Amino acid sequence: MRLQNKIIVITGGATGIGRALVAELLPANTVISLDRNPEKIAALGTAFPQVHSIRTDITNDPEIKAALAAIARDFGRVDVLINNAGTGAQFDFADTGEEPLQGMLRREINTNYLAPVLLTHQALPLLKKSPSPVVVFVSSGLAYMPIASFAGYCASKAAMHAFALSLRHQLRKTNIQVVEVLPPTVDTDFNKGIQAPKMAPAVFAKAFLTQLERGKTSINIGQSKALSVFSRLLPGLAFKMLNR
Numbered sequence: 344m345r346l347q348n349k350i351i352v353i354t355g356g357a358t359g360i361g362r363a364l365v366a367e368l369l370p371a372n373t374v375i376s377l378d379r380n381p382e383k384i385a386a387l388g389t390a391f392p393q394v395h396s397i398r399t400d401i402t403n404d405p406e407i408k409a410a411l412a413a414i415a416r417d418f419g420r421v422d423v424l425i426n427n428a429g430t431g432a433q434f435d436f437a438d439t440g441e442e443p444l445q446g447m448l449r450r451e452i453n454t455n456y457l458a459p460v461l462l463t464h465q466a467l468p469l470l471k472k473s474p475s476p477v478v479v480f481v482s483s484g485l486a487y488m489p490i491a492s493f494a495g496y497c498a499s500k501a502a503m504h505a506f507a508l509s510l511r512h513q514l515r516k517t518n519i520q521v522v523e524v525l526p527p528t529v530d531t532d533f534n535k536g537i538q539a540p541k542m543a544p545a546v547f548a549k550a551f552l553t554q555l556e557r558g559k560t561s562i563n564i565g566q567s568k569a570l571s572v573f574s575r576l577l578p579g580l581a582f583k584m585l586n587r
């Protein structure tokens with residue numbers, strides 16, 4: 344697949360990995376970014392005047408419906424849907440109160456799992472209008488093997504990973520391609536406080552899009568490659584190393 348003249352919808356395109364993908368995909372494609380923060384939307388528009396932004400909280404069903412209706416009206420189809428927006432928090436289970444714990448867990452499962460799955464379902468009519476539709480799930484190497492302090496985040500990405508595998512199978516007789524990409528630790532706001540080697544967002548975006556264009560459907564970049572192999576061969580050791 345050549346990423347040219349495509350109509351591409353991305354969630355969370357205003358910052359981090361999403362923004363790096365927007366930078367790579369423009370100006371060859373039409374890019375529509377679904378973000379919820381007006382200041383970040385404005386900053387994205389200043390940096391990339393060609394981007395189309397629709398203010399959307401991806402966990403809000405009426406907002407998703409309104410965004411897709413606007414895309415149907417203005418663009419008529421979706422060639423590539425990139426489910427990128429995500430959220431995660433660290434917590435100590437025993438030391439966290441009920442209310443904050445519920446808030447974090449619900450936010451993670453709603454944003455990282457339910458929203459991308461439901462958005463994909465609602466976008467199907469627009470994807471079917473494309474000659475070669477692609478749905479991307481931006482998952483995580485931590486879907487294979489959790490970091491215990493990010494328990495809720497890792498569980499939500501594992502749910503996304505399992506769903507992507509099933510969806511690929513369910514859609515195998517259609518022309519809709521289901522792609523899962525597992526980024527390594529990328530230098531974004533998401534893991535600002537974390538001390539670890541981090542890949543630059545632009546480097547990640549280039550590597551991912553190269554593999555997407557080559558038709559790969561399960562894309563591991565950087566450390567995620569090692570993690571996917573290691574977690575299957577030596578799961579106990581992989582867990583210990585991640586949770587030292």
Ligand SMILES: NC(=O)c1ccc[n+]([C@@H]2O[C@H](COP(=O)([O-])OP(=O)(O)OC[C@H]3O[C@@H](n4cnc5c(N)ncnc54)[C@H](OP(=O)(O)O)[C@@H]3O)[C@@H](O)[C@H]2O)c1
Binds near residue numbers: 401484526
């Ligand atoms: N960075 C890494 O090392 C890494 C590694 C593996 C996987 N990932 C995954 O990569 C994706 C992008 O992360 P990132 O590192 O680029 O982090 P980021 O800079 O924090 O970007 C996440 C984006 O998602 C948006 N978002 C969150 N909840 C949303 C909602 N309900 N509706 C609309 N937008 C929402 C955020 O906007 P707000 O500011 O409005 O919250 C933000 O713009 C995530 O799915 C993350 O899990 C990242």
